[in-house]
Amino acid sequence: MMYKIFLPLSITKSIHTWLFDVLPEGVAPYVEMVLIAVAYLLVFAVAGLYLVLLERKVAAWFQLRLGPNRVGPFGLFQTMADALKLVSKEMYGTNRADKFLYNLAPYFPIITALLAMAVLPFSAQFQAFDINIGIFFLLAVSSVGVIGILLGGWASNNKYSLIGAMRSGLQVVSYELSVGLSLLTMVVLTGSLQLSEIIEVQKNGWLIVQGHIPAIIAFVIFMIAGTAETNRAPFDLVEAESELGAGFHTEYSGMKFAYFFLAEFINMFIISAIAVIVFFGGWLSPFGITEEISWFPSVLWFLGKVLIIVFLMMWFRWTFPRLRVDQLLNLEWKYLLPINLFNLVFMAIVVWLGWVITF
Amino acid sequence: MSNEELIKLIDTWGFTLQTTEEGTEFLTFTVRKEDLHEFCRKLKADPATHFDLLFCVTGMDWGNELGVIYHLASTDLKHEIVVKVMTADRETPELDTVCDIWRTAEFHEMEVFDFFGIRFKGHPNLKRLFLTPDWDGYPLRKDYVDEANMVIK
Amino acid sequence: MAEIETENKIKSEEYFVNMGPQHPAAHGVLRLILTIDGETIVNVDPDLGYIHRSIEKMCERDSYQQIVHLTDRMDYLSSHINNEAVCLAVEKGLQLEIPDRVKVIRTILSELTRLASHQLWWGVMGMDVGALTTYFYAFRDREMINDIFEETCGARLTMNYNIPGGLMYDIHPNFVKRVKEFVAHFKTKLPEYDRLLSGNIIFINRTKGVGVLSREDAISFGVSGPVARGSGFASDVRKRHPYSAYDRVSFKEIVMNEGDTLARYKVRILEMWESLSIIEQLIDNIPEGDHLVPTKAVIKLPKGEFYQRVETARGELGVYINSDGNKNPYRVKFRSPGFSNLSALNHVAKGGKIGDLVSIMASFDFVIPDIDR
Numbered sequence: 002m003m004y005k006i007f008l009p010l011s012i013t014k015s016i017h018t019w020l021f022d023v024l025p026e027g028v029a030p031y032v033e034m035v036l037i038a039v040a041y042l043l044v045f046a047v048a049g050l051y052l053v054l055l056e057r058k059v060a061a062w063f064q065l066r067l068g069p070n071r072v073g074p075f076g077l078f079q080t081m082a083d084a085l086k087l088v089s090k091e092m093y094g095t096n097r098a099d100k101f102l103y104n105l106a107p108y109f110p111i112i113t114a115l116l117a118m119a120v121l122p123f124s125a126q127f128q129a130f131d132i133n134i135g136i137f138f139l140l141a142v143s144s145v146g147v148i149g150i151l152l153g154g155w156a157s158n159n160k161y162s163l164i165g166a167m168r169s170g171l172q173v174v175s176y177e178l179s180v181g182l183s184l185l186t187m188v189v190l191t192g193s194l195q196l197s198e199i200i201e202v203q204k205n206g207w208l209i210v211q212g213h214i215p216a217i218i219a220f221v222i223f224m225i226a227g228t229a230e231t232n233r234a235p236f237d238l239v240e241a242e243s244e245l246g247a248g249f250h251t252e253y254s255g256m257k258f259a260y261f262f263l264a265e266f267i268n269m270f271i272i273s274a275i276a277v278i279v280f281f282g283g284w285l286s287p288f289g290i291t292e293e294i295s296w297f298p299s300v301l302w303f304l305g306k307v308l309i310i311v312f313l314m315m316w317f318r319w320t321f322p323r324l325r326v327d328q329l330l331n332l333e334w335k336y337l338l339p340i341n342l343f344n345l346v347f348m349a350i351v352v353w354l355g356w357v358i359t360f
Numbered sequence: 361m362s363n364e365e366l367i368k369l370i371d372t373w374g375f376t377l378q379t380t381e382e383g384t385e386f387l388t389f390t391v392r393k394e395d396l397h398e399f400c401r402k403l404k405a406d407p408a409t410h411f412d413l414l415f416c417v418t419g420m421d422w423g424n425e426l427g428v429i430y431h432l433a434s435t436d437l438k439h440e441i442v443v444k445v446m447t448a449d450r451e452t453p454e455l456d457t458v459c460d461i462w463r464t465a466e467f468h469e470m471e472v473f474d475f476f477g478i479r480f481k482g483h484p485n486l487k488r489l490f491l492t493p494d495w496d497g498y499p500l501r502k503d504y505v506d507e508a509n510m511v512i513k
Numbered sequence: 514m515a516e517i518e519t520e521n522k523i524k525s526e527e528y529f530v531n532m533g534p535q536h537p538a539a540h541g542v543l544r545l546i547l548t549i550d551g552e553t554i555v556n557v558d559p560d561l562g563y564i565h566r567s568i569e570k571m572c573e574r575d576s577y578q579q580i581v582h583l584t585d586r587m588d589y590l591s592s593h594i595n596n597e598a599v600c601l602a603v604e605k606g607l608q609l610e611i612p613d614r615v616k617v618i619r620t621i622l623s624e625l626t627r628l629a630s631h632q633l634w635w636g637v638m639g640m641d642v643g644a645l646t647t648y649f650y651a652f653r654d655r656e657m658i659n660d661i662f663e664e665t666c667g668a669r670l671t672m673n674y675n676i677p678g679g680l681m682y683d684i685h686p687n688f689v690k691r692v693k694e695f696v697a698h699f700k701t702k703l704p705e706y707d708r709l710l711s712g713n714i715i716f717i718n719r720t721k722g723v724g725v726l727s728r729e730d731a732i733s734f735g736v737s738g739p740v741a742r743g744s745g746f747a748s749d750v751r752k753r754h755p756y757s758a759y760d761r762v763s764f765k766e767i768v769m770n771e772g773d774t775l776a777r778y779k780v781r782i783l784e785m786w787e788s789l790s791i792i793e794q795l796i797d798n799i800p801e802g803d804h805l806v807p808t809k810a811v812i813k814l815p816k817g818e819f820y821q822r823v824e825t826a827r828g829e830l831g832v833y834i835n836s837d838g839n840k841n842p843y844r845v846k847f848r849s850p851g852f853s854n855l856s857a858l859n860h861v862a863k864g865g866k867i868g869d870l871v872s873i874m875a876s877f878d879f880v881i882p883d884i885d886r
Contacts (some may be wrong), residue, residue, distance in 0.1 A: 064649040160530065235643060235715055238868070320709075322716045323643025325868040326552065383817035412732050415853075416820075416831050418846040431820065431831075431848075435732055435746070438753075442818075464735030467856040490562035490885060500570055512574070 037129055045115060048270055049263040050080040055308075056266070056315055063319045090255035102156035107257040109149025110264035116142045117271045122196050124284040124300040135196035136188060139275060140181050143230070146268070147173040153261070157252035165251070168238060168326055172229060175333040176236075179226035182341040183219040186348045187212065187279050190357065200283040205359040207282040213358060215348040220280050222337055222344070227272035228314055229329070231265060235321040236329060273310035274303075281306050361408070361439050363387045369408055375399055386431070388442040396445045397456040403432065403443075404461050410434045411441070414458070417468035419476040421502045422446065426453045426476055447478075457483040475500035527555055530867075534563050540637065540874070541881025552866045557859045565885040572845035577603050577677060577812040580845065585671035587847065588883035590630040591825035593622045596675035601756055602821035602832045603677040606814035613758075614802035615679040620758040621692070621795050622662075622674070623823075624788040628699070629658040630826035631785050634878045638778065639710055641875040642719055650706060654699060661691050677812060679805035692796055696789055703789075707782050711775075720774040724861045724873035727772055734857040737850050738828025739784065740877055743777035745770040750824035762794045774876040781878075811840050827851055827878055851884040 016036075021029045054069065054076060061068030069076035120135050122128040132138060147170055154166020188194060190212050191202045202208070209216045229236040253261060277283060284303040324332070351357065361369070366387060367379055375398075378390040391399050403411045416431035427446030433439070447453045457480035459465035469480045470489040477498035480486060488495065497504055504510075532545040542563035548556040568587065572580045584595040597619055604611060636651025659669040665685045666672040674681050710716050726736070731744040741748045749766045751759045767783040769776040814836040822831045828850025835844040854877050862870045 064646050065653060066649065160528070237643070319644075319646050321644060321713065322639065322710070322719060323868075324715055325719060325866060327866070328718055385818075385820065413735060415735055415737075415829070416833060416846065416848040418833055418844070420835070420844060429833075431833075435748075462735065463730070463733040463860075464853050464856055467852060471852075490565045492562070499567065510570075 041115065041118060041129065045118060045267060046263075049266050050084065052266040052270060052311065053080045053083075053262075055311070059312060059315045060319055063316075084259065087259040088256055099156040099158070102152050103252075104257075106149050106153035106156060107253065107260035107264075109152065110146045110268070111260050113142050113146040113149075114264050114267040114271065118267070120196060121271070121274050122200060122278065122283055123303055124298065125197075127300060128197065131195065131197050133193075133195045135199075136184055136194045136279075139271075140177070140184070143268070143271070144177055146264070149261075149264075153253065159252055162251050169232060172232070172236060172238075172326075172329060175330060176226040176229040176337075179222055179333060179337045179341055180230055182338075182345060183223040183226065184275070184279060186215060186219040186341070186345050189345070189348050189352055190216070196278060196283075199279060200285065203282045203285055207280065207285070207287075209280040211357045211359060212348060212351065213356075215344050215351055216280065218340065218344045219348070220276070222341055223276060223280075224310075224313070226333075226337065227276065228317060229333075231268040231272055233265070233269065233314060233318055235317060235323050237318075238323055238326055238329070269311060269314055270307065273307045273314065276310050277303065277306040361437060366409070366439065366441065373399075373402060384442065386440055386442040388444060390444045390446070393445050393447050393455055396443075397458065397461075400430070400443065400458050400461050403441075408437075409439075410437055412462075414462040414464055414468075417465060417472065419472035419478065419500065420444075420446075421476060421500065423502060424448060426450060426478055426501070428455060428472060428478065430458070453478045454481055455479075456481050459483060474498075477501070532870075540879050543879065543881050543884075545870075547867070547870070549867070554862055554865055554867065554870060557862050557870070559855060559858065561855075561881075561885055563885065564882050566882075568886045569845055569847065572842060574841060576840055577814070577842070580842070581676060582671075582673050584847070585673065586882060587849065587886055588825055588827060588830070588851070588880050589670055590633060590880055591626055591827065591830075592670065592672050593619075593626040593675065594823055594825045595830060596672070597623060597757070598821055598823040598830050598832045600675045600677045601823070602819050602834050603812065603814065605821060606817070606819045606834065606836065607677070607808065607812065609678060609806050609808070611679065611806060612802040612804075613800040615804060615806075616758040617795050617799050618680060618684060618804075619675065620762070621792055621799075622672075623757070624791050625658055625661065625692070627826045628785055628788050629655050631781050631788075632658075634781060634826075634875075635706060635710075638872075638875040641871050642710075642716060644710065644713075644716070647706070647709065650709075654702060657695050657698070661688065661695060664688070664691070676805075678808045679803070681805075683804040684799075689796055689799070692792065696792055696796075700789060703782075703785060711778065711782070717775065719868070719872055720778060720876070723774045723865065723869050724876065725772045726857060726861050728770075730857065730860060731772075734860070735853040736828065736857050737853065738824070738826070739777055739780045740828065740854050740857070742766070742768045743780045743876075744772035748829065750822050750829050754822060756821075756823060758795065762791050764791050774872055777876040813838060813840050814842070822848075825850060827880065827883065828854065847886055849883045849886060851879050851881070855879065855884055 017033065020033055020036075024032060057079070058068040058076070069079040072079045072082050117139055119130045120128070120132065120138055122131070150169045150173070151166050154162040154164075154169070157163075187199075187208055190208055191199045193199060193202070199208075203211075205211070209220055212219070284299040286299065286302050363381060370377070370389070375395050376392055380388050380390075389399075403409050411432040411434050413433045413435050414430060415433055416429075418429040418431075420427050420429055425446040425448050427444060430443040430445075432441055432443060445455060447455060453476075455478055457465065457469055459469060459480075460482070466484070467489070469483055470486060472478055473480065473486055474488045474490050475498055487493070491499075497506070499506070527548050527550045530547045530549055532543075532547060534542040534544045544560040544563065546558040546560060547554055548558075566586070568583050571583060575583070581596050581599045584599050585592040588595055632651045632655045636648040636655075639645070639647025639651075662672055663669050665688050666674040726734075726740070726744045728745040731741045731746045736744075736746075737748050737750075745768060747766055747768045750756075751764075752766050764787045767780050767787065769780055814834065816836060816838045819834045819836070820831060822829050824830075829848070830850055831846075831848030833844075833846040833848065834842050837843045858873070858877065862873055865873070
């Protein structure tokens with residue numbers, strides 16, 4: 002087992018010691034792993050549910066209406082009701098669909114989303130898996146998610162799903178390049194791929210301030226490419242309802258559809274979390290104002306910043322029209338990629354000449 | 361051009377026509393069905409008349425004859441006329457198409473075929489437009505009977 | 514439904530896709546059979562008739578007062594203007610002298626209807642292109658117009674207010690005040706709405722150069738309305754053949770020459786400004802007088818043919834009445850603007866992508882009951 006688990010200093014340390022006292026040596030680490038996995042699944046489910054509700058409320062606010070407010074106070078139980086409905090739906094598949102691939106496809110986005118969440122540092126104490134190739138791992142794992150989309154479209158045996166899956170596949174593959182390069186630009190500044198190291202470096206000022214101009218360019222490109230990665234508007238031609246039904250998940254219903262749907266929201270959370278960690282200091286407070294207060298949970302800073310970036314992504318969705326597929330590819334290959342490469346060189350020059358701003 | 365000048369000019373073309381201005385606000389020419397295509401072509405091509413806008417195509421059942429009424433206008437010379445053509449054959453009525461002269465006639469002639477049964481020679485895609493392909497009969501004819509669907513007062 | 518055979522020989526890489534009757538982007542029940550090669554459209558074949566209600570046949574059986582109410586259901590977004598068309602045709606046949614009050618009120622109602630229709634078009638155009646929020650903003654202002662209509666006419670969609678001879682009832686006492694409030698409110702909103710879409714680079718990329726219709730093709734296909742005026746063909750019926758009170762107001766006819774989707778968009782937005790200007794010129798000076806010229810209970814038009822054309826929000830609506838002296842017309846033909854515009858769709862959409870087809874259809878602004886009658 003070549004991993005280390007960073008233990009939170011208060012509650013979970015006591016749980017860890019209690020487990021190791023109660024159970025025999027061989028079993029305790031496995032039980033601990035199972036407990037952590039269950040905790041992450043819960044976080045995943047709750048985050049997914051409440052992000053969907055947040056999206057609906059934000060959409061309603063932009064569109065001058067109220068949003069769900071009947072089920073529970075302020076509609077807080079709305080998504081739970083929706084999830085119950087989806088679970089009880091009949092799961093029919095098409096007759097000539099490839100059964101094995103059709104059933105396998107929804108699991109890809111879910112598993113990769115969970116894997117990506119495992120390396121995120123929620124605070125100094127809450128991080129399940131801090132490997133020294135953190136960013137590389139994140140990029141690799143999110144690339145695997147596109148397989149689920151392609152499998153889903155192909156295995157549904159439906160013209161529309163196939164067109165939707167093809168469009169989505171080429172969109173995700175193209176924009177991964179931009180995501181990777183913009184993150185690489187910031188790695189030049191930090192000198193390390195490990196996520197907790199990246200946050201350590203930001204104790205001298207957030208990276209977007211340290212890297213000034215090239216970091217701001219990298220952030221803008223990351224936001225554009227990250228929105229395209231998660232198939233959200235204005236890059237949502239995959240699920241463009243006005244055009245071809247519902248794209249690659251036309252033939253899915255019930256729980257399998259819920260998997261695709263939740264995975265999209267968790268991906269949005271992950272992209273925002275990466276943006277916050279790499280550009281905005283992770284769980285650090287601005288100007289270090291609460292560092293001395295030891296009882297203040299820094300996970301709240303992290304969640305607050307992530308929610309701001311998530312709100313920004315929702316704002317894009319409800320304001321901009323949609324790009325056509327050739328305009329999308331144009332944007333990536335003719336504009337974002339050259340700007341990214343130039344920016345990388347620019348950042349390298351900035352670091353080499355020592356023009357970073359530190360506090 | 362005023363109506364008198366139009367009548368004088370079109371008389372010089374030598375078609376067999378009936379011209380009238382009463383009972384309607386437009387100058388109306390009734391042309392034989394053999395001359396229809398050539399007459400319409402000249403109406404559009406001649407720079408003195410230049411009727412380039414066909415704005416209404418109406419199928420008509422006059423009781424004994426079936427036919428079509430074309431409302432034509434000129435966008436630059438600003439005059440308007442009506443051209444009527446009819447055929448007495450109610451079993452297999454056939455007329456020439458004008459959709460090579462005015463492209464809007466493609467759809468309008470499909471509608472006339474759908475409701476009156478008039479076939480247009482030379483139309484690229486003559487099929488029923490509104491009704492289902494297996495519909496029996498031509499509903500807008502005066503002798504159309506359908507006990508199930510029609511309500512007669 | 515039996516398979517439709519086309520004359521084209523199909524090559525092996527093309528395939529058929531059905532943009533079926535129920536579809537979020539078709540503005541009504543329109544079935545388009547697309548022949549596609551990859552993402553490029555090769556042929557668009559419309560299949561109509563899903564909402565065909567044989568209005569023309571019903572008109573041969575109904576009296577002249579009853580025909581007016583059938584026209585509401587054709588282009589339901591321009592219901593006042595449709596009613597006005599038939600009423601004017603019947604009044605032309607009876608040679609009635611309509612009082613000025615009626616003419617001015619009819620014009621104001623027509624322009625309000627045109628505003629409501631263009632508002633809905635703007636909301637749907639944004640929605641089809643992907644900006645889903647515009648739909649809600651559009652309906653909020655359309656509701657204000659609907660409330661004005663509800664107070665005066667009693668209905669929100671199919672207003673049975675114009676009858677041959679004048680108006681069914683006189684206008685409500687609050688009408689003038691509410692229209693003035695609405696005009697003042699809308700003038701602050703329209704620039705904001707316009708900037709939301711036309712100031713956006715994504716929208717411009719999706720509409721500029723897309724779906725070009727040249728002027729000769731526009732005339733040959735018989736298109737009318739904002740579609741024709743976006744292609745340089747000045748065809749506004751309110752200017753060429755003025756009716757009601759249009760000869761005494763001054764307004765510009767908006768014509769653009771590029772012929773693409775962006776031009777048609779801009780024509781409609783500028784037309785909304787012109788409608789506001791017309792309403793402002795008329796609302797303070799409604800002449801006093803009767804709201805109705807009494808006609809006999811059974812109207813019989815003299816033998817002959819009567820053609821009346823009006824400018825609906827979609828283009829030129831023509832009503833052709835052929836009467837043989839009886840109390841029912843012998844033949845009524847409605848020359849609907851959508852039908853001729855639809856005939857140009859195949860020509861314009863060929864060679865583009867499916868995404869382009871959606872924005873072209875949004876800019877043509879079809880209302881399918883208008884096409885199917």
